Amino acid sequence: MPYNALARRLACCFPLDEDDLRAIDRLCAVPRRRVAARREFLREGDRPGQVHILLEGWASRLVMLPDGRRQITAFHLPGDILWRPMGDVRMDFSILALTPAMVVPIASGAFEPFVTAHPGIAMALATQDRVAEAVQRRWLVNLGQRTAFERIGHLFCELHHRLDAIGLAHENSFAFPVTQVELAEATGLTPVHVNRVLRDMRLQGLIDLEHRALRILQFSALAQRTLFDPAYLEPHGPLRLA
């Protein structure tokens, strides 16, 4: 892992040269912010003046309704842009750490000129943005059209694919710090029902989930039964394996 998580992620989105990668490393060489697990470190209504990048750990993006209902609208992995200021726009969601996390806040006044000066990086950022948009669209399809089993299974496949791309999955297994309550908040189900679906998946030999670690035992079967097609995660066609 020569470069940081952002550099590795952007390199997946658009071909970057050594200069670009080193520049990203230098850009992120500013004081970082350690965040404890379960802390809400960016809040709805805030107007942070810095770009916030997740360098280590998982985070969730949450929208709360006034009556207490909660919807997680995204899971963020290392290298994700959590927030990029624009004019005086307020955040309409919160960001919560799911694990101990490391975040870099970079002043807009430093970030935007940096992007302008590096066209390749600008392109990679734009592509990353497109993929994030496609992911959110897919979640919408999940909630609107899929059964509980399909929603959860599809999410597992998506996370595996994203983690694998940044080297955080091995042999179809990966750290999975999401509780059943959070899984329910992300899939629009009740925690009780999430629990029953997970039991079924285990009984069918599809997954193994314990101690915050998930192993997908039969990836192709799960992908098929949840209609998972990774095309939306691969803007430039499928990854070539070396």
Next chain:
Amino acid sequence: MPYNALARRLACCFPLDEDDLRAIDRLCAVPRRRVAARREFLREGDRPGQVHILLEGWASRLVMLPDGRRQITAFHLPGDILWRPMGDVRMDFSILALTPAMVVPIASGAFEPFVTAHPGIAMALATQDRVAEAVQRRWLVNLGQRTAFERIGHLFCELHHRLDAIGLAHENSFAFPVTQVELAEATGLTPVHVNRVLRDMRLQGLIDLEHRALRILQFSALAQRTLFDPAYLEPHGPLRLA
């Protein structure tokens, strides 16, 4: 209506001067594309080389699953950007006209330099993009957390707000070309259930919907019962009424 729909929409997002507005008008003064109602005029898998802007009519953004399930992920109104090419990224959704529509295709090679040359317009476009993102996030919250009544009512409030901003609503009523089947595809419900919810709304005196025209009879009651808060549609604070 001195300027076209795009100019009026962008002016809502960021203050533009006369020069900017005239420039947008000129940019759109290229051959247009008339599209018949119900036609799918941009397709999943396509890689259109032009920016596609909706100037007149309504359109829907649709994702189809291989087994035929359909999810509408957005309703597009005049002034919306339907597609903006980026690298060689493919569309992962289709665009369908809901009414007879007018679309301007503008070559990327003309559009992007134009944006660069007009910082105000670039800002307005970025803001419009943010709002579109927030709308999609809200739809996710709708599907994940809300009941059928809330989903449909919230959508009515959102569309009223967006149409009102561009002068297409009068006295809480507006053209509403969406069929019950399409409403079902957008809200993740069955057409049958949509029909029953609409009946209840009518019986409660909340709405009047017939002949493709919707009037919201009790806006504040509907907004309250569907937890509608327009903040996500107003990046720069609530509109000031003259």
Next chain:
DNA sequence: CGCCACTTTGAAGCACTTCAACATATGTGG
């Protein structure tokens, strides 16, 4: 006029929720 798309209603079924209780991990201070 007659077709086809759209709307409406009823009755039965089921995926998921709700409520309640218990079991098992995780963390904390003594």
Next chain:
DNA sequence: CCACATATGTTGAAGTGCTTCAAAGTGGCG
């Protein structure tokens, strides 16, 4: 290291919001 508190996971039984299936009614348009 144990005692205890709290968060997380698990299971059962009953309820319901929405779906499914089926059929009939309505309206726009050639």
